[in-house]
Amino acid sequence: MAEGTEVSAKEKRIDWLVELEKYALILAWIALILVFAFVAPSSFLQWPTFSSIIFGSQAVLVVLTLGLIIPLTAGDFDVSVAAVLTFSAMILAVLNAKMGLPLWQAVLACLAMGLIVGFLNAFFIIFFRIHSLIVTLGTASVIQGLILWISSSQTLSGVSPGLIDWVIVNRLFDIPLAFYYAMALGVIIWYVFEYTPIGRRLLFVGRGREVARLSGISVVRVRGVALVASSVIATLAGIINVGTTGGADPLSGLTFLLPAFAAAFLGATSIVPGRFNPLGSIIAVFFLVTGITGLNFLGVDTFVQNMFNGAALILAVSLSQLVRGRKEQGLT
Amino acid sequence: MSSSHSELGTGAPDTSAPALFAEHVSKTFGGERALSDVAFSVVPREVHGLLGQNGSGKSTLIKILAGFHAPDPGASLQIFGRTVQLPLAPGQFRGLGLAFVHQHLGLMPSLTVLENLMLSELATRAGTYINWARERQRAREVFARFDLDLDPSAKVEDLPQVERALLAIVRAFDDIRGERAVHDTPGILFLDEPTPFLPKEGVSQLFGLVRGIVDEGASVIFVSHDVDEVLEITDRATILRDGRVAGTLETANALYADFVELIIGRRIEAFQAEAHDLRGAEVDVAASGVTGGTIVDLSVNLHRGEVLGLTGLIGSGFDEVPYLLFGASRADSGTLQLHDKTYDLHEISPQRAMEAGVALLPGDRLGTAGVGDLTLIDNITLPVLSSFHALTGLKRRAMRRRTSELGREFDVRPNVPEKELESLSGGNQQKVLLAKWMQTSPSLMLLDEPTQGVDVGARQQVFGAIRDVAEQGAAVICASTDYGQLAAICDRVLIFARGRVVQELVGSDVTKDRIAEQTVLSLALGNQGEAGTAGHSTEQVHG
Numbered sequence: 001m002a003e004g005t006e007v008s009a010k011e012k013r014i015d016w017l018v019e020l021e022k023y024a025l026i027l028a029w030i031a032l033i034l035v036f037a038f039v040a041p042s043s044f045l046q047w048p049t050f051s052s053i054i055f056g057s058q059a060v061l062v063v064l065t066l067g068l069i070i071p072l073t074a075g076d077f078d079v080s081v082a083a084v085l086t087f088s089a090m091i092l093a094v095l096n097a098k099m100g101l102p103l104w105q106a107v108l109a110c111l112a113m114g115l116i117v118g119f120l121n122a123f124f125i126i127f128f129r130i131h132s133l134i135v136t137l138g139t140a141s142v143i144q145g146l147i148l149w150i151s152s153s154q155t156l157s158g159v160s161p162g163l164i165d166w167v168i169v170n171r172l173f174d175i176p177l178a179f180y181y182a183m184a185l186g187v188i189i190w191y192v193f194e195y196t197p198i199g200r201r202l203l204f205v206g207r208g209r210e211v212a213r214l215s216g217i218s219v220v221r222v223r224g225v226a227l228v229a230s231s232v233i234a235t236l237a238g239i240i241n242v243g244t245t246g247g248a249d250p251l252s253g254l255t256f257l258l259p260a261f262a263a264a265f266l267g268a269t270s271i272v273p274g275r276f277n278p279l280g281s282i283i284a285v286f287f288l289v290t291g292i293t294g295l296n297f298l299g300v301d302t303f304v305q306n307m308f309n310g311a312a313l314i315l316a317v318s319l320s321q322l323v324r325g326r327k328e329q330g331l332t
Numbered sequence: 333m334s335s336s337h338s339e340l341g342t343g344a345p346d347t348s349a350p351a352l353f354a355e356h357v358s359k360t361f362g363g364e365r366a367l368s369d370v371a372f373s374v375v376p377r378e379v380h381g382l383l384g385q386n387g388s389g390k391s392t393l394i395k396i397l398a399g400f401h402a403p404d405p406g407a408s409l410q411i412f413g414r415t416v417q418l419p420l421a422p423g424q425f426r427g428l429g430l431a432f433v434h435q436h437l438g439l440m441p442s443l444t445v446l447e448n449l450m451l452s453e454l455a456t457r458a459g460t461y462i463n464w465a466r467e468r469q470r471a472r473e474v475f476a477r478f479d480l481d482l483d484p485s486a487k488v489e490d491l492p493q494v495e496r497a498l499l500a501i502v503r504a505f506d507d508i509r510g511e512r513a514v515h516d517t518p519g520i521l522f523l524d525e526p527t528p529f530l531p532k533e534g535v536s537q538l539f540g541l542v543r544g545i546v547d548e549g550a551s552v553i554f555v556s557h558d559v560d561e562v563l564e565i566t567d568r569a570t571i572l573r574d575g576r577v578a579g580t581l582e583t584a585n586a587l588y589a590d591f592v593e594l595i596i597g598r599r600i601e602a603f604q605a606e607a608h609d610l611r612g613a614e615v616d617v618a619a620s621g622v623t624g625g626t627i628v629d630l631s632v633n634l635h636r637g638e639v640l641g642l643t644g645l646i647g648s649g650f651d652e653v654p655y656l657l658f659g660a661s662r663a664d665s666g667t668l669q670l671h672d673k674t675y676d677l678h679e680i681s682p683q684r685a686m687e688a689g690v691a692l693l694p695g696d697r698l699g700t701a702g703v704g705d706l707t708l709i710d711n712i713t714l715p716v717l718s719s720f721h722a723l724t725g726l727k728r729r730a731m732r733r734r735t736s737e738l739g740r741e742f743d744v745r746p747n748v749p750e751k752e753l754e755s756l757s758g759g760n761q762q763k764v765l766l767a768k769w770m771q772t773s774p775s776l777m778l779l780d781e782p783t784q785g786v787d788v789g790a791r792q793q794v795f796g797a798i799r800d801v802a803e804q805g806a807a808v809i810c811a812s813t814d815y816g817q818l819a820a821i822c823d824r825v826l827i828f829a830r831g832r833v834v835q836e837l838v839g840s841d842v843t844k845d846r847i848a849e850q851t852v853l854s855l856a857l858g859n860q861g862e863a864g865t866a867g868h869s870t871e872q873v874h875g
Binding site for chain 2: 196216
């Protein structure tokens with residue numbers, strides 16, 4: 001009897017730690033907000049700061065991160081997502097603004113490009129058994145070349161105002177619609193991860209490829225679908241980016257890559273610790289953006305952004321290793 | 333007698349002393365005696381066999397000499413007449429002039445022969461410049477000395493298995509050349525089962541090398557399961573049984589049967605082919621012409637409710653059969669007939685096999701059978717996910733209920749579906765993984781070492797679960813080297829050697845001793861089968 005109570009007491013303690021771990025990122029986010037609110041109360045702690053900058057302007061990063069965690073869950077890296085995002089934005093701008101095609105045709109062209117890139121990534125990764133990091137690094141570079149080619153290295157503007165209206169101008173509770181699109185995608189991915197066999201299969205393919213194979217899962221198909229999904233979702237992020245900025249430039253989209261990875265890994269330390277999960281990723285994006293926005297309000301130079309994102313990525317992975325040091329992380 | 337180091341540095345070696353002399357070596361693992369007062373002596377210029385069944389203590393003895401295990405107090409060890417303090421530190425064996433070649437050789441396949449030969453030197457040597465031309469020249473000289481035709485620039489992955497083994501042996505011997513020179517001792521080389529994966533011609537090449545090394549004055553300790561090989565190459569042999577020395581034989585004066593008697597502890601009766609009777613039983617599963625990996629042209633029939641055991645020595649291929657039948661590793665040819673449907677094993681995938689009603693529980697529990705850091709729910713429901721899929725998504729509550737029910741049925745402790753698989757004991761993990769497959773009601777259940785690393789109590793439960801599956805009408809195939817387990821659960825046991833079935837035990841012959849004995853004999857049975865002669869020659873005399 002004594003032993004039994006001891007066990008349950010111990011489990012209770014562990015449960016409490018687990019709970020803390022789950023919500024540590026949210027606590028850190030709140031702490032960060034409080035710090036900036038304290039340091040710069042008049043400028044930082046205003047609703048427009050949150051509605052426009054933190055929630056509103058970062059829908060692109062949220063969407064990109066949500067796409068990224070799909071192949072990450074299946075055990076593959078996709079570092080071509082930022083290039084696909086930029087390419088998608090540029091295709092949209094070229095077709096719609098420069099060549100005058102209707103918006104829906106341009107959007108279809110973007111999605112088709114995402115499908116093709118995803119298939120190519122999957123083909124080389126799966127059939128030639130090349131590490132995903134290498135393949136997607138290569139496709140990213142090829143795509144960057146294509147972007148410079150079709151844009152002649154120029155920034156394009158003048159896309160249909162309808163797109164801009166439906167992304168950033170129209171608002172609900174003063175928050176641009178783009179935010180709600182990103183949240184809707186988050187809900188869909190959460191549902192797929194948690195409540196469909198596909199989500200379970202993704203997880204098993206990522207954690208134990210051999211277990212998955214011997215349990216009758218088509219590992220090839222699961223990995224392929226995951227890589228195509230991340231590419232297609234990256235094109236959506238590109239379309240939203242055009243709506244947010246009103247145009248496309250050949251370079252700035254590429255800077256989303258590191259924050260997306262940082263958010264994905266940081267998100268994997270919370271809500272469902274040890275797993276890439278949509279809610280954690282979304283919170284992680286807001287955490288990162290809050291940090292950067294706050295630093296901007298304090299008048300810190302923009303180069304700090306890079307440092308903040310990079311440090312956050314390394315810290316996130318280190319933290320998850322430290323907290324869950326008892327086991328090897330299934331994050332790679 | 334205090335320190336090995338001070339002793340080793342001084343004086344000439346005692347050439348009349350044994351190369352290796354160990355006494356009173358015991359080792360206890362958690363209350364269980366693995367070795368009990370073992371004495372082991374090897375003279376210079378001798379090839380000394382070390383034999384014994386799995387669990388006889390062979391590997392424990394070797395690990396003590398290699399410094400992996402500390403022996404129980406009271407053990408003593410002398411190398412070429414010098415007393416060495418036990419326990420040895422890891423890696424210390426090299427300084428004593430001992431070298432080990434393990435079954436898995438420790439070569440890096442993508443590197444060249446020369447790089448592999450120099451591996452330990454490259455790992456430890458200081459300095460900034462490697463004179464590759466000189467090293468290549470030296471490698472050629474070493475190979476020439478032992479009559480080996482190895483190209484230093486060839487990649488190891490391009491070499492046939494035999495040459496890899498030869499390289500590993502030469503390397504081990506070459507690694508201790510410095511120590512041999514310093515202490516003026518000829519060295520001792522341990523070969524831990526180097527032959528099971530080699531073809532017969534390869535074995536004779538390897539023996540040539542062993543003789544070359546002995547001619548240099550060294551001693552070789554040859555660990556093997558194969559009595560024929562021991563008869564051929566060794567001068568003497570020590571046989572371990574249940575952690576004790578069962579005896580030491582002068583090979584020249586010993587017969588095949590003498591070895592077998594010491595290995596399994598009693599004389600064996602003359603081999604008799606057993607008539608077996610499957611008449612009246614409904615044949616439900618038929619594999620025919622299965623070839624792939626080590627397995628050559630295997631045909632086997634099972635009826636409903638039968639548990640068939642597969643066993644053999646390492647390298648005999650019996651453990652590949654479940655994977656071939658499941659499509660987990662691709663067969664070159666062969667068919668599997670289940671009820672009235674026939675599947676081509678060259679084509680079949682794990683998915684197809686599952687749809688056909690085949691289930692495989694792999695031996696590598698947390699590597700290929702289940703994912704340790706996922707929950708019991710996740711692991712158990714994986715093969716049946718679609719049945720929990722509704723329009724609104726996965727029925728999580730039903731999944732939990734199923735896990736909890738199966739956990740109760742298979743007596744999983746603790747039966748907490750949210751727990752991660754790896755937090756359970758080995759036995760309970762295995763019950764979970766059995767449950768994972770049993771719920772699919774397979775008509776053919778394939779098992780690989782189902783009770784490896786499972787505690788005694790859980791072992792009985794796993795046995796019970798396996799028998800239950802059979803009683804529900806499935807045919808079960810279980811590959812294992814655990815003879816007690818095979819005896820406990822199997823109706824019939826097939827013994828493999830060199831990829832072929834060489835013996836079939838049924839009915840009253842399915843006992844632990846009988847399986848052990850026939851497994852020890854399996855290589856001889858295989859040879860006999862190939863030579864087409866009846867009865868093994870016991871007059872074999874080693875010259």
